[in-house]
Amino acid sequence: MPSNYLQIKDLSCGYGSDFNLQPITVGLKRGALAGIIGPNGSGKTTLFKGISGQLPLKSGSVWLNNCNLQSLKLRQKARRIAVVSQFVDAAEISVEDYVLLGRLPYRAPFQFFEPQPDVLLARKYMRLTGIWKHRKKYLSQLSGGEQQLAAIAQALTQEPELLLLDEPTSHLDITHQVQVLNLIQRLNKELKLTVLMIIHDLNLAAEYCDFLLMMKQGDIHSCGTPREVLTYDRIEQVYNTVVVTQTNPLSGKPAVFLVSENILNDIKARYGKIKR
Amino acid sequence: MKNKYLSWTLFTLLLLLLFVGAALLSLTTGEAAIGLGDLLPVWRDGEQMEHFILTRIRLPRIVLALAVGGSLSLSGAILQGIFRNPLVEPYTLGISGGAALGVALIIVTGLHLSVGAFMLPLSGFSGAAIVIVLVGLLGFLRGGTDVNKMLLIGVMISFVASSAMMFLMAVTTSENIHGIVFWIMGSLDEPNPLLIKITLYTALSGLLLSYLFARPLNALLLGQEKAAYLGINSKTTIRLLFLLASLLTGICVAVAGVIGFVGLVIPHLIRLLAGSDYRFLLVGSFLGGGIFLVLSDVVARTLIAPNELPIGVITGIAGGILFIIVLNKNRNRRRHAQ
Known part of the structure; x- marks a missing residue:
């Protein structure tokens, strides 16, 4: 591809x-x-x-x-790209309402009620991300990890092409x-x-x-x-920074190890310099 | 989801009912007591003295209380949303300071005696408008919407205005000082029916307009950055809402003086009782503010009858105590829930 x-x-x-x-x-x-x-x-x-x-x-x-993102309006862009920030601003808003805000790019500002498909979509992604059981709680009552999951659920509810x-x-x-x-x-x-x-x-x-x-x-x-x-x-x-790379025995992916200064000094004292 | 809409509807109906109750209480209490059963006959009989009291004195006060209380509370809810700061109220941005300074200037120079009834509200509104333009221009300078900077500018303008006012009070006669102080403390006693109408219509159109922004306000709860990622043009939204809230506040201050605490306490109360979704918070705050001010006015009129207390005194004391009680109750409930 x-x-x-x-x-x-x-x-x-x-x-x-x-x-x-x-x-x-x-x-x-x-x-x-x-x-x-x-x-x-x-x-x-x-x-x-x-x-x-x-x-x-x-x-x-x-x-x-093949679409230039700068030519798009904010609303149109928000239908293609969803962003999850590093910190979730824990507002006093229920998780369900928070996730539903992900449908905002698809709504006119004066559209008062959420259409049923939107509600179902939000539910689907709350289940998928595993925060369904917290849907009635306030966002501020969740732990950091759960807030991150809620933010991902909201992003998914935007149905973006790029996350x-x-x-x-x-x-x-x-x-x-x-x-x-x-x-x-x-x-x-x-x-x-x-x-x-x-x-x-x-x-x-x-x-x-x-x-x-x-x-x-x-x-x-x-x-x-x-x-x-x-x-x-x-x-x-x-x-x-001096690192040692190895292979993760299960996944076969690279793994990176850090080495403390003491050990490095010991090795230098013993061998003169670090050999690879 | 259905439950949410149902509870909002019920809450709105409850608030409307409470408002009707408060209005009836306000209509029946006062120096000339009119019984609940007598209301309709007196209303129909244009000859009686009581008819005059009812339609020319008490009803206008209720209408003004709804308009002013509603506007202030609505502005508070909006400003707390766009500034993402629970301590912001309509007066934080110096709007009341500007209005008070404008009025003080007119009273000290004695212009209101020569020009007429519209002079005081007009000067109050001009003072407010100057502050709005100043905060807006300085805050939105170079295309930014740094809300914290705007807040600081507003607070500073507030200080400057109140110092300038104190200077005026220091150099003027005690009679003028009395006039200024009473204007500042606020009153719903407005003899001009046109002004009352203007205030009511502005308040209602403000409420309607604010509903265009109910969802963007919800998104702004999560911050300007997140709102932008959800497709909201945060800058434009914040500017328009700032303008809307400021104009509402400016008109209220011009007509009724500085009635504090409504714009701070009522949105918080509604939020604690019904959640922070702006789709309900806007109308809830409006009605709540109206109810609160009608009741405060009843107390202000009856406590030391036949004299009248400044309504700002009542709203401050009652609002503060009410808020602390509700906040404590809510804390306890939440602690039990966890």
Whole structure:
């Protein structure tokens, strides 16, 4: 399948003169589960905001399914792209109402009642994400992981073609990390949803994504499959940190290990330098 | 889902019923007591003194109470939504300060004595309008909608206006000070039927217009960023709503003075009782504000009869205490539920 479902052409954006992306060109296949990785301040979030339209572009364009996203109105864009932010703003609103807000792009502002199909759709995705049992609770009463699931349910209710997630697992424990990522993987497979997410944890990125974009200083350093991108020399170039890479014995995906300074010093004392 | 709409309908009917009850109470109480059974005969008989009291004094106050209480409370609900700050009320943005300064200026210069009845409301509204334009221009400068900046600007303008007013009060006669203070404390005593009509119609059209934004307001609960991802043009929505709420507040302040607390407390009460969905919150706040002000007016008129207390005193004390009670009850209930 050609890599032009989501096409980013010479995209550059940023914050005034402080930080700007180098012109970025990259494409994603339909049905890809892609991850953006890179150190803090490398431009992950800036690229993300450029794609989602939250930051105005300085140059270039973003195309989704041969449609220029900048030419779309907010409402039309919201029917194609759904965004799950890093933190869910826990408003005093019931989970069911929150998920139903995902149908907003399809409603006229003065349309007062939710049509029954919308309600059924919201129910379907609440069941799919496993928050059905919490539907009557306020969003603020849920745990961080459950809020993240509710946000994903809302995004799905938008019925988008592209799902963007900003570090969906960064503040969750491993149970919820795996739960959220398993769900995203399932949505990717079953709903054929194209997913692009910022993800900090290299091991989770390797395990779940089929395509990785590694960023450094506002530019793409390398991209490809996890095996291509997550080699120890590339990671060390980008992160300036010594790592050891191995293969996960079950999944066959790359796994990245960190090494403490003490151990590194011991090895240096013993062998003179670190041999690979 | 059906349950939600049903409970909103029931709540609206209940509030309408409460309003009718409050109106009847207000019609029957006062210096000249008119029994509930006498209301209709007196209403029909244009000859009696009581007829005059009913139709020219008590009914206009009820209408004005509904319009002013409704507008203030509606503005409070809207502003709390767009600023995502539960402490915002219609006066936070300096609208009351501007209006008060305008009125103080006219009283001190004695212009209201020479020009006529419309002078005070007009100057109050001009003061409010200047503040609205200032906050709007400064807040929306360079295409932004930094709501926190707008809030700070509003609060600062409020301080400047109140200091300027104190300066005026320091240099003027005690008679003028009395006039200013009484205007500031607010009153529903408005002899001009045209002004009452204008206020009522503006309030009702404000309520209708606000319903165009019920769903965007719900989305804005989640923040400007999220609302944009849901297809809402946050900037335009916030600007229009700011304008709507400010104009409503400006007109209320111009006609009835600074009646505090309605715009802060009533939206919160409705939210605690019926949830924060704006599709109900808007009409709920409007009716709740109307009921609250009608009842407050009854108390203000009867407590030290034949004299009248400033209604702002009653709304402040009653509103504050009521709110603390409800908040505590609600906390307890939630704790038990968990």
